[in-house]
Amino acid sequence: MEAIDLFPLYLSLRVAGIATAISFLIGIALAWLLARRRFWGREILGALVTVPLVLPPTVLGYYLLTTIGKQSPVGRFLEQSLGITLIFTWQSAVIASCIVSLPLMVRTAQASMEAIDPDLEKAARTLGRSEVSIFLTITVPLAWRGILAGTALAFARATGEFGATLMVAGNIPGRTQTMAVAIYDAVQAGRLSLANTLVVILTAVTVGALAILSWAGRGPER
Amino acid sequence: MLELDIEKSLGDFCLQVSFSAGDNMVALFGPSGSGKSLTLHCIAGLVTPDNGAIVIDGLTVFDSQRRINFPPQKRRVGYVFQNYALFPHLTVEANIGYGLHQLPGHKRRSQVEEAIRRVRLEGLEKRLPRQLSGGQQQRVALARTLATQPRILLLDEPFSALDSAVRGRLQSELMQLLRQLSITTILVTHNLPEAYALSERMVVYDAGRILQDGHRDEVLYKPRTRSVARFTGTKNIFRGMVQSVEAEHVVIQSNAFSVMAPTQSCRVGQEVEFCIRPESIMVVKPAQPLKEAVKENLLDGVIVDQLPRGSVHSLYFRISSSSQDYDLEIEVPSHAYERLGLAAGKAVTVSLKMNAIHIIPEHRDALRER
Numbered sequence: 001m002e003a004i005d006l007f008p009l010y011l012s013l014r015v016a017g018i019a020t021a022i023s024f025l026i027g028i029a030l031a032w033l034l035a036r037r038r039f040w041g042r043e044i045l046g047a048l049v050t051v052p053l054v055l056p057p058t059v060l061g062y063y064l065l066t067t068i069g070k071q072s073p074v075g076r077f078l079e080q081s082l083g084i085t086l087i088f089t090w091q092s093a094v095i096a097s098c099i100v101s102l103p104l105m106v107r108t109a110q111a112s113m114e115a116i117d118p119d120l121e122k123a124a125r126t127l128g129r130s131e132v133s134i135f136l137t138i139t140v141p142l143a144w145r146g147i148l149a150g151t152a153l154a155f156a157r158a159t160g161e162f163g164a165t166l167m168v169a170g171n172i173p174g175r176t177q178t179m180a181v182a183i184y185d186a187v188q189a190g191r192l193s194l195a196n197t198l199v200v201i202l203t204a205v206t207v208g209a210l211a212i213l214s215w216a217g218r219g220p221e222r
Numbered sequence: 223m224l225e226l227d228i229e230k231s232l233g234d235f236c237l238q239v240s241f242s243a244g245d246n247m248v249a250l251f252g253p254s255g256s257g258k259s260l261t262l263h264c265i266a267g268l269v270t271p272d273n274g275a276i277v278i279d280g281l282t283v284f285d286s287q288r289r290i291n292f293p294p295q296k297r298r299v300g301y302v303f304q305n306y307a308l309f310p311h312l313t314v315e316a317n318i319g320y321g322l323h324q325l326p327g328h329k330r331r332s333q334v335e336e337a338i339r340r341v342r343l344e345g346l347e348k349r350l351p352r353q354l355s356g357g358q359q360q361r362v363a364l365a366r367t368l369a370t371q372p373r374i375l376l377l378d379e380p381f382s383a384l385d386s387a388v389r390g391r392l393q394s395e396l397m398q399l400l401r402q403l404s405i406t407t408i409l410v411t412h413n414l415p416e417a418y419a420l421s422e423r424m425v426v427y428d429a430g431r432i433l434q435d436g437h438r439d440e441v442l443y444k445p446r447t448r449s450v451a452r453f454t455g456t457k458n459i460f461r462g463m464v465q466s467v468e469a470e471h472v473v474i475q476s477n478a479f480s481v482m483a484p485t486q487s488c489r490v491g492q493e494v495e496f497c498i499r500p501e502s503i504m505v506v507k508p509a510q511p512l513k514e515a516v517k518e519n520l521l522d523g524v525i526v527d528q529l530p531r532g533s534v535h536s537l538y539f540r541i542s543s544s545s546q547d548y549d550l551e552i553e554v555p556s557h558a559y560e561r562l563g564l565a566a567g568k569a570v571t572v573s574l575k576m577n578a579i580h581i582i583p584e585h586r587d588a589l590r591e592r
Contacts, residue, residue: 119307122268125294126301127321127370137320141311 004197007174008182009205011090015165015178016158019097023154026098027105028147032135034106035113036121053103057163064096064168088170093178096164101154108153112146113139145217152213156206224374224406228264228274228284237261237430240274243374247400247407249417249438252427252453258410259304261427262376265408266301267294279373279406300372300405304379306363308351314338314362315347321370337365341399356384357392364396368403375400375407381416393419414454418442426450443499444580451497451582457551459497459582464488471576478544481519483579495582500536500553502578505562506571519574523549528559528566535559539572 033039034046052060068075068086078084086092116139124134140147162180169176171185179202186195227240237257241248250258263269265276267283270291276284278299283292308317319334338344341361351359360380367375380396381389397420400407411417417424417438424441426434434446445451451459462476467490471482474496481496488494506520526548527538535556538548552572554564564570 117305117307119303119305120309122263122266122294123301123303123307123366124309124320125268126266126297126299127366128295128298129320129323130295133323138309 004194005173008177008179008198009201011093011177012159012179012202013205015090015093015097016155016161019094019101019158019161020151020155022094022098023101023105023158024147024151027102027150027154028109028140030102030106031109031113031143031147031150032139035110036118036139049106050103052099057100057161058167060099061096061164061167064092064099064164068092068095068168087168088172088176090169090176093161093165093169093176096168097158097161100161100164101158104153104157105150108150109143109147112143112149115146116142148213148217152210155213156210159202159206159209223277223279224265224408225275225277226261226265228261228271228276230260230264230269230271230273232260235430237264237271239427239430239432241425241432241435243406243408243423245404245406246423247409247421248423248425249409249411249421250425250427251411251414251417251441252433254412256427257430258412258427259378262301262378262408262410265297265374265376266299267292267297268301281373298370298373300367300370300375302360302363302367302375302377302380305383306351306359308359308362308366310351312350313347314343314349314351314354317351317362318366318369320366333369337369340368341365357388360384360392364399372405375403375405377407377409379411380409381411382413389416396420426453428453443578445497446583448495448497448582456497456499458500458503459495461493461495464490464492464494466490472581474581478541478546478549479521481574481579482576483581484577486581486583488581496579497582498574498579500551501534502575503539503550503552504573504575505537505552505554505558505564506573507562508571518576519579520571521550521574522569522571524569525564525566528564530556532556535564537564539570 030049034042065087066072068078070076070079070085070087075087078086086095120138120142121134124138129137160180161178162184165178166181166184171177171181177185179198183195183198183202186192186198224243226242228237230237235257237260239257239261250261252258260269264271264284271284271286273286274284275282275286278297282288282290283297284290309320312320315334315338318337319330322330322333325333338347341364343358343361343365346354346358351362354362381393384392393416409417409420422438424436424438425432426441428449434441434450441450442454445454445456448459460476462474465473465475465480467485467488470485472485472488474481474483474494483496521541523539523541523544525537526540529536533556534553537552537554539550539552540546541549550572
């Protein structure tokens with residue numbers, strides 16, 4: 001049996017962890033906006049947030065390439081003014097993972113926020129509490145299960161991200177090669193025993209993470 | 223003190239109301255969807271009216287012309303929601319202390335303790351709302367809002383979530399508590415006995431308008447419109463023509479019968495609507511000299527149907543000369559029903575007490591409505 005390079009596992013977890021953290025913060029805010037505010041373009045925003053769920057990853061990857069690639073205005077600005085190159089770095093894998101995991105975070109959290117009786121927030125308002133404090137003391141604690149479930153799904157999705165990541169981060173062993181990409185690489189090269197091992201590890205890690213999160217979210221039914 | 227004069231459109235629905243309230247309770251009474259809760263939302267600042275002004279204790283919290291609109295947080299309005307809106311994840315004491323976030327810890331604790339004592343919830347401080355009975359939940363909601371020392375108290379259907387068994391007792395408890403506080407209180411209810419029991423003043427709502435605003439007895443016995451009469455349980459509403467106008471009474475002829483009613487400003491030949499409450503009609507005891515009071519407006523007919531309602535019986539009475547299914551709905555105490563040996567199919571004489579016959583002043587509008 002050959003020695004296994006665990007870097008892809010480490011990179012996958014790191015990318016998924018950071019992407020989930022970002023999705024968590026942006027996702028809760030978006031979920032609240034969509035669940036509790038009425039504003040012009042709300043439906044459009046909802047559709048935009050959800051669309052990465054159904055678009056082929058190659059399309060997302062293509063959009064990302066044209067947005068942050070070296071030829072794009074954003075990419076050029078980042079490179080020339082700030083000296084930052086995103087394309088073919090692990091950071092671009094984070095961006096890709098964020099975009100694919102955000103819909104799961106938003107939709108799940110939004111559903112659990114919409115299930116909260118609006119009278120609770122109204123009551124809190126008449127009791128003199130600010131909107132921010134109501135959000136932190138009423139909305140988030142009551143939507144906690146949905147937020148946790150959304151986080152778990154987002155993390156699982158980010159860990160398994162392949163298509164868009166391959167297009168924007170590439171397949172550079174030791175730098176941008178995540179588990180999903182490494183498995184693809186191993187299969188392409190005919191190294192099936194390596195592929196087997198990597199598949200088992202990735203499955204175990206993902207199932208484990210989901211199990212831990214659902215264990216943390218257990219509790220008496222309200 | 224509350225002074226309110228507002229307009230608010232929501233889709234097809236338009237709320238346009240104006241009333242004021244002092245230290246006594248005011249009951250907003252009317253069918254579901256007539257704008258009662260929306261009015262409370264406007265007072266609390268949860269909904270912004272399109273036009274008008276709201277003044278609480280001399281402080282203008284909303285004025286569309288002067289562009290004043292206080293957020294709910296700054297209005298100090300106590301709102302008890304229909305299902306109490308207790309925070310399910312917080313204990314009783316945390317719920318009650320929720321509005322006291324600005325106070326330092328020790329002051330907050332002592333105020334929470336005082337509020338708990340006032341509504342007699344001692345010993346339940348650490349419970350969660352779902353571990354409480356409906357009545358206890360109501361008291362937590364009251365304590366939570368009273369702890370913030372509101373200038374006005376809004377009660378939105380406070381008893382609708384409770385069993386009828388405990389309702390009566392809780393109503394009298396609430397009245398006692400509110401008397402001690404002497405705070406302007408607006409009660410919203412679609413339950414007539416509740417409105418009548420809790421508040422001397424009734425404001426009758428329908429379709430976003432106020433139909434009548436007055437003493438509960440006036441609303442009950444002298445409805446200004448046909449709708450008010452219907453909402454307050456006056457089942458017997460008739461159309462007729464004024465036949466004669468005397469000093470003490472007028473005579474009105476309707477399809478099946480003619481009655482004497484107390485004199486009001488009307489003229490001979492005028493078409494009017496008049497009504498009588500089911501409990502103001504008496505079944506005359508047979509073979510007994512009639513007392514003066516029941517000699518008025520005697521009608522012969524037959525009881526076509528009856529419905530026991532617990533302490534009272536509803537009788538459906540058809541006048542002999544009539545071709546209707548029934549003409550009058552009569553309510554008699556169940557003991558009288560038994561004593562008089564009443565039953566469906568029995569021929570009886572009834573008396574429409576003259577003073578209980580009310581000519582609806584806005585009959586013309588009501589007629590046009592139909």
